[in-house]
Amino acid sequence: MSQLESTAQPLSDAERARFLTALGAILAGESLLHDAEELRPYECDGLSAYRTLPLAVALPATLEQLQATLKICHQMQIPVVARGAGTGLSGGALPHSEGLLLSLAKFNQILEIDQANLSARVQPGVRNLAISEAVAHLDLYYAPDPSSQIACSIGGNVAENSGGVHCLKYGLTLHNVMEVNIVTIEGELITLGGASLDSPGYDLLAAIVGSEGLLGIIVEVRVKLIPKPATIQVLLAAFNQLNDAGSAVAAIIAAGIIPAGLELMDKLSLQAAEDFVHAGYPTDAAAILLCELDGAEAEVGQQVEEVRQLLQMHGANEVRLARDEQERQQFWKGRKAAFPAVGRLAPDYYCMDGTIPRSRLSEVLEKMAQLSEQYQLPVANVFHAGDGNLHPLILYDANNDGELEKAEQFGGDILELCVAVGGTITGEHGVGIEKINQMCVQFNNLELLQFHALKAAFDPSGLLNPGKAVPTLHRCAEFGAMHVHHGELPFPDLPRF
Amino acid sequence: MPDNDLSSALQTALQTAQRKQTPLNLAGGGSKAFYGRLRSGQTLDINAHRGVVNYAPEELVITVRSGTPLARIEALLADRQQMLPFEPPHFGTTASIGGTIACGLSGPARPYRGAVRDHLLGCRIINGKGEQLKFGGEVMKNVAGYDVSRLMVGAQGTLGLLLEVSIKVLPMPKQNLTLCLEQNEDEALQTFSRLANQPLPLSAASHYQGVSYLRLSGSEAGVAAASAAIGGEELDNAAHFWQQECEQKHDFYANQEQPLWRLSLPPASAPLALPEQYLSWGGAQRWLRGDHDAALLRQLAQQHGGHAELFRGDSREADNLPPLKPGLFKLHQQVKHAFDPQGILNPGRLYQKI
Ligand SMILES: Cc1cc2nc3c(=O)[nH]c(=O)nc-3n(C[C@H](O)[C@H](O)[C@H](O)COP(=O)(O)OP(=O)(O)OC[C@H]3O[C@@H](n4cnc5c(N)ncnc54)[C@H](O)[C@@H]3O)c2cc1C
Numbered sequence: 001m002s003q004l005e006s007t008a009q010p011l012s013d014a015e016r017a018r019f020l021t022a023l024g025a026i027l028a029g030e031s032l033l034h035d036a037e038e039l040r041p042y043e044c045d046g047l048s049a050y051r052t053l054p055l056a057v058a059l060p061a062t063l064e065q066l067q068a069t070l071k072i073c074h075q076m077q078i079p080v081v082a083r084g085a086g087t088g089l090s091g092g093a094l095p096h097s098e099g100l101l102l103s104l105a106k107f108n109q110i111l112e113i114d115q116a117n118l119s120a121r122v123q124p125g126v127r128n129l130a131i132s133e134a135v136a137h138l139d140l141y142y143a144p145d146p147s148s149q150i151a152c153s154i155g156g157n158v159a160e161n162s163g164g165v166h167c168l169k170y171g172l173t174l175h176n177v178m179e180v181n182i183v184t185i186e187g188e189l190i191t192l193g194g195a196s197l198d199s200p201g202y203d204l205l206a207a208i209v210g211s212e213g214l215l216g217i218i219v220e221v222r223v224k225l226i227p228k229p230a231t232i233q234v235l236l237a238a239f240n241q242l243n244d245a246g247s248a249v250a251a252i253i254a255a256g257i258i259p260a261g262l263e264l265m266d267k268l269s270l271q272a273a274e275d276f277v278h279a280g281y282p283t284d285a286a287a288i289l290l291c292e293l294d295g296a297e298a299e300v301g302q303q304v305e306e307v308r309q310l311l312q313m314h315g316a317n318e319v320r321l322a323r324d325e326q327e328r329q330q331f332w333k334g335r336k337a338a339f340p341a342v343g344r345l346a347p348d349y350y351c352m353d354g355t356i357p358r359s360r361l362s363e364v365l366e367k368m369a370q371l372s373e374q375y376q377l378p379v380a381n382v383f384h385a386g387d388g389n390l391h392p393l394i395l396y397d398a399n400n401d402g403e404l405e406k407a408e409q410f411g412g413d414i415l416e417l418c419v420a421v422g423g424t425i426t427g428e429h430g431v432g433i434e435k436i437n438q439m440c441v442q443f444n445n446l447e448l449l450q451f452h453a454l455k456a457a458f459d460p461s462g463l464l465n466p467g468k469a470v471p472t473l474h475r476c477a478e479f480g481a482m483h484v485h486h487g488e489l490p491f492p493d494l495p496r497f
Numbered sequence: 498m499p500d501n502d503l504s505s506a507l508q509t510a511l512q513t514a515q516r517k518q519t520p521l522n523l524a525g526g527g528s529k530a531f532y533g534r535l536r537s538g539q540t541l542d543i544n545a546h547r548g549v550v551n552y553a554p555e556e557l558v559i560t561v562r563s564g565t566p567l568a569r570i571e572a573l574l575a576d577r578q579q580m581l582p583f584e585p586p587h588f589g590t591t592a593s594i595g596g597t598i599a600c601g602l603s604g605p606a607r608p609y610r611g612a613v614r615d616h617l618l619g620c621r622i623i624n625g626k627g628e629q630l631k632f633g634g635e636v637m638k639n640v641a642g643y644d645v646s647r648l649m650v651g652a653q654g655t656l657g658l659l660l661e662v663s664i665k666v667l668p669m670p671k672q673n674l675t676l677c678l679e680q681n682e683d684e685a686l687q688t689f690s691r692l693a694n695q696p697l698p699l700s701a702a703s704h705y706q707g708v709s710y711l712r713l714s715g716s717e718a719g720v721a722a723a724s725a726a727i728g729g730e731e732l733d734n735a736a737h738f739w740q741q742e743c744e745q746k747h748d749f750y751a752n753q754e755q756p757l758w759r760l761s762l763p764p765a766s767a768p769l770a771l772p773e774q775y776l777s778w779g780g781a782q783r784w785l786r787g788d789h790d791a792a793l794l795r796q797l798a799q800q801h802g803g804h805a806e807l808f809r810g811d812s813r814e815a816d817n818l819p820p821l822k823p824g825l826f827k828l829h830q831q832v833k834h835a836f837d838p839q840g841i842l843n844p845g846r847l848y849q850k851i
Pocket of ligand 1: 081104124153158159216218
């Protein structure tokens with residue numbers, strides 16, 4: 001397991017008491033937690049294999065409280081880890097044992113809905129889905145829709161640059177956020193971006209999106225709203241060969257069609273989903289493809305026929321069009337429940353998140369099957385196929401000695417495979433603590449140093465979420481020494497980029 | 498000019514400049530030399546560093562060296578019925594892709610298809626320390642490390658010399674059609690906002706001298722349905738019209754000696770009590786000619802939640818961009834320092850003190 005590296009010295013009892021007293025002066029009773037029992041619910045995020053109790057949990061309710069809290073941490077050099085809803089899958093919100101966990105749960109208000117300008121101003125603790133629900137009566141919505149959207153917070157989405165099944169056409173969080181207010185570790189409030197389509201100076205908004213809580217605390221977000229499409233249709237295609245499904249994806253994109261969603265599930269995951277939620281998937285298929293098309297009615301009708309033909313040309317043995325909204329929801333229900341569904345197949349699963357060029361899909365799948373054989377661990381595959389984002393789910397049992405380590409090694413190999421074919425170790429879940437070692441494979445020392453320099457521009461004292469997202473060179477040196485077995489890099493047969 | 502990979506030569510030049518602390522003026526095609534503040538420093542010509550490194554139409558991505566002419570890239574994409582989604586202005590035949598990304602200017606489709614920054618997937622740069630670095634890549638989704646690539650957009654070369662850029666491209670719409678409606682400015686802004694609230698295939702919306710211009714792009718069926726719903730007169734030779742707008746060739750812009758102000762506002766902001774303006778981006782951009790009191794314009798823009806920029810103008814001693822609040826400005830200086838500690842890259846181009 002990746003260990004959290006830290007330079008923070010353990011606090012003495014007296015320092016700890018002083019810290020809690022200082023916070024207590026700002027935060028009322030239930031807004032400051034420090035008993036082990038109270039801290040327990042915060043010990044991990046969605047990557048539950050990693051657990052640590054923080055020094056304390058702060059739940060400020062106002063901007064002033066939050067700023068004052070950060071100033072104290074800055075003064076006393078206490079690390080700060082921000083937490084939204086804690087659904088992150090890379091351990092980004094894993095507490096620091098000598099640090100404060102800063103929960104944004106009480107920042108849960110929608111501040112303004114500006115229909116004329118198609119934007120909404122919200123606090124970071126607002127749930128992703130709550131935004132779309134709040135503007136549904138205006139026939140508007142917020143486009144990025146992570147599968148966790150009923151639970152995850154918009155602050156967490158910004159910090160991770162989260163995606164969803166519809167980001168192929170409508171973009172990631174980055175493309176749908178206009179303005180973010182941050183508070184720096186020194187307690188200063190700074191606005192990045194704006195209510196207009198651009199703002200003067202550097203695009204620091206782009207730096208904050210996906211910064212995993214390392215650059216600043218997100219305290220307000222202006223999101224872009226878009227009109228609900230007039231018509232939505234979804235096609236379900238079944239394939240006897242996983243590779244055929246892959247080429248069908250390429251063919252659809254090559255035909256100049258950008259579907260609203262284009263998702264692929266392999267046999268193991270579609271069967272698990274079917275058993276779990278009875279979505280009506282053909283369980284004898286090797287893979288299914290879900291293709292959603294939206295737009296004006298006439299346009300969608302035309303595209304449905306085009307896509308149907310392409311799917312059939314590329315070996316689909318069955319193509320179904322959802323007859324109504326209910327069936328459309330049914331098709332998606334299986335996909336959206338894929339993680340928990342696969343979770344029922346084994347005591348534990350480990351979700352990976354690499355992205356690859358679509359053209360390398362079959363090659364990567366083949367290698368992954370070999371690795372599964374080699375590690376003797378099954379893997380189920382769910383893809384955001386349209387943009388090449390893979391979610392291999394490795395099944396294991398943490399109660400079996402060494403199996404977690406084996407699963408992690410398998411996962412690491414998959415990520416390095418993604419890098420080797422010209423892709424990346426993470427498409428949307430972030431690096432956190434989980435993929436910190438693989439960052440050493442994707443970036444060289446100078447690039448990592450540039451990241452650290454950018455971090456220092458925002459957070460010179462290095463107190464925000466230390467040890468996450470960007471590894472130290474020291475860590476990479478150790479990882480490299482351990483990793484190059486017998487003088488051989490992984491996948492020596494693949495050309496390197 | 499032939500294709501050339503001048504990465505190492507450029508790197509050596511930057512290393513030397515860094516050692517000798519020589520400020521550099523990074524120069525692409527020169528088409529946007531008018532933009533930003535005065536150029537200073539020793540000129541480093543990037544123009545010859547050109548060529549297409551990779552174009553994968555089925556992956557919707559193209560990677561090119563920064564000196565590659567914009568026109569050549571657009572022609573290559575057009576051969577495969579693809580395009581740069583942000584419809585960048587050229588402002589001259591020599592425009593390079595590097596300058597286009599560095600200036601971060603987007604054309605009429607901006608509100609509907611996104612800006613330059615939305616489509617930059619990755620880049621290779623040389624920072625002010627003379628180090629060659631690669632960020633992002635050619636895949637659509639990538640959250641490993643901070644998004645340094647997008648930080649380069651609009652930085653006007655003050656954070657790094659762009660060597661290579663990877664850009665997301667899109668299929669060209671099968672059909673484009675422009676409708677004209679006779680409206681005053683107030684009606685135009687209301688129309689733009691009303692239409693933007695509906696699922697319509699809008700791809701540009703402008704208003705000038707009593708006429709609103711609405712471009713629809715998409716499938717034949719989709720465009721026909723939307724056009725029937727909106728009404729108005731179809732514009733002949735519409736492609737030319739939008740190209741003229743993008744390149745600032747309309748009559749409105751004819752006198753290039755005059756200062757040109759750009760007000761970037763929330764699109765539905767009420768009409769401004771200012772002389773005649775050209776409205777584009779569905780009301781989010783308001784162009785204004787002539788001599789105006791900078792402070793007053795800035796204040797007005799700010800009241801509406803936007804900002805005012807001197808886009809073309811002869812007095813470039815002061816900052817063209819509005820001043821940043823102290824906290825944000827300090828952050829800018831620190832970010833600049835993180836990439837270019839000695840301040841050798843296009844010093845003073847973006848802001849006097851950056
Ligand atoms: C079942 C399931 C399905 C999922 N599906 C998807 C999916 O489809 N697409 C996808 O992209 N992700 C998905 N995720 C991952 C996760 O939901 C997203 O990463 C989400 O954005 C995290 O939001 P959160 O509020 O839970 O953040 P947390 O988990 O609380 O935090 C995530 C990171 O953001 C930082 N952070 C949180 N709030 C702030 C703030 N206000 N300021 C600064 N930093 C902050 C934290 O420090 C941490 O580093 C899924 C997770 C689960 C459990």
